[in-house]
Amino acid sequence: MELKGKLTALRPLTIDDAPITLKWRLSERARLLNRGAETVEQQKSWIAAREKAGDLNFIIEYQQSSVGMIALHDISTMHRNAIIGRLLIGEQSAVGNAPVSFEAEVLLLDYAFETLGLHKIYGDIREDNKGIIKLRSYLGYHQDGILRDYIYDNGQYISGVIVSILENEYWEICRPKLISMINLLSQYSSK
Numbered sequence: 203m204e205l206k207g208k209l210t211a212l213r214p215l216t217i218d219d220a221p222i223t224l225k226w227r228l229s230e231r232a233r234l235l236n237r238g239a240e241t242v243e244q245q246k247s248w249i250a251a252r253e254k255a256g257d258l259n260f261i262i263e264y265q266q267s268s269v270g271m272i273a274l275h276d277i278s279t280m281h282r283n284a285i286i287g288r289l290l291i292g293e294q295s296a297v298g299n300a301p302v303s304f305e306a307e308v309l310l311l312d313y314a315f316e317t318l319g320l321h322k323i324y325g326d327i328r329e330d331n332k333g334i335i336k337l338r339s340y341l342g343y344h345q346d347g348i349l350r351d352y353i354y355d356n357g358q359y360i361s362g363v364i365v366s367i368l369e370n371e372y373w374e375i376c377r378p379k380l381i382s383m384i385n386l387l388s389q390y391s392s393k
Contacts, residue, residue, distance in 0.1 A: 205260070205309040205310070205312075205313055206309075207305045207306075207308065207309050208305065208384075208388075209264060209301055209302060209305050209384070209388065210262055210263060210264050210302055210305045210306050210309070211262075211263045211309075212260035212261070212262060212272065212306060212309050212310065213260060213261050213263060214258075214259070214260060214261070215249060215252070215259035215260060215261050215271060215273075216249070217246050217249050217250060219249065219261055219268065220242050220245040220246040220249055221242050221245075222268055222292070223245060223249070223261075223271060223292070224239055224241070224242055224244075224245040225292065226270070226271070226292025226293075227239065227290070227292075228240070229292060252273075252275070255275070256277060257273055257274065257275035257276075257277070258273060258275070258277070258310075258313075259271065259272075259273040259275075259288065260272050260273065260306075260310065262291070262302065262303075262306045264296055264299070264302050267293065267295075268293070269291060269292065269293040269295070269296035269302060270289070270290050270291040270292050270293065270296065270302070270303070270306070271288055271289070271292070272286075272287075272288060272289045272290075272303075272306050272307065272310055273286070273287055273288040273289075274286055274310060274313075274314055274318075274323075275287065275288070277318065277320075279318075281321075281322075282319060282320050282321040282322065283321060283322040283323065283324065284314060284318075284320055284323055284324075285323075285324055285325050285326075286307075286310065286311070286314075286323050286324070286325045287325050287326070289303060289306070289307070300383065300387050301383075301384045301387045301388045304380050304383055304384045304387075305380075305384050307380060308377060308380050308381065308384070311323060311376070312377075315369045315373070320369065321368060321369050322366055322367070322368050322369070323366065323367055323372070324346065324364060324365065324366035324367075325365055325366075326352070326362040326364050326365075327362065327363045327365060328352075328353060328360050328362055328363075329348070329360060329361045329362060329363055330360060335363055335365075338365045339365075340379070341367075341376045341379055341380065342371050342372075342374075342376045343365040343366060343367045343371075343376070344365065344366055344367070344371075345363060345364070345365055346364040346365065346366050347363075347364045348361055348362070348363060348364070349361060349362035349363075349364060
């Protein structure tokens with residue numbers, strides 16, 4: 203399954219993507235993400251485990267190149283919810299190209315709400331990732347709570363912020379703002 207937008211496409215993450223995704227995850231840009239695999243073999247195992255778990259992990263493609271990743275995981279058809287996460291623009295050439303990550307999110311959330319019939323999408327953000335917390339708030343996500351001392355990183359505990367968006371909030375608030383930002387930033391970046 204591939205999801206296509208005007209600028210980007212999402213294709214399923216495969217074991218063949220292990221070298222590039224490991225490079226991204228080990229980069230300084232990914233320091234606010236949970237650390238995981240340290241070798242290509244470990245990354246392959248991580249990818250294989252996600253496939254078995256039923257997670258939807260995607261590679262973000264832009265101008266026919268793999269530039270990042272995004273996922274829906276812990277998908278519950280019973281409760282009609284899932285976690286959005288693992289968003290990382292890994293290729294330096296695409297860093298700062300906000301329309302790429304915004305459109306990837308639109309493609310994924312459209313699929314989650316329209317095709318999967320989900321009601322709620324939620325996720326966690328490290329409390330020190332202030333820019334993403336502020337962006338999620340602007341997009342209409344609600345702060346549902348704090349996970350105290352959620353992550354142990356570099357000798358200290360970091361709390362997490364739980365955010366969520368309901369289907370109607372996505373269509374009424376979040377999606378229009380994302381589309382507006384994509385259109386505006388696309389015009390600006392093409393000049």
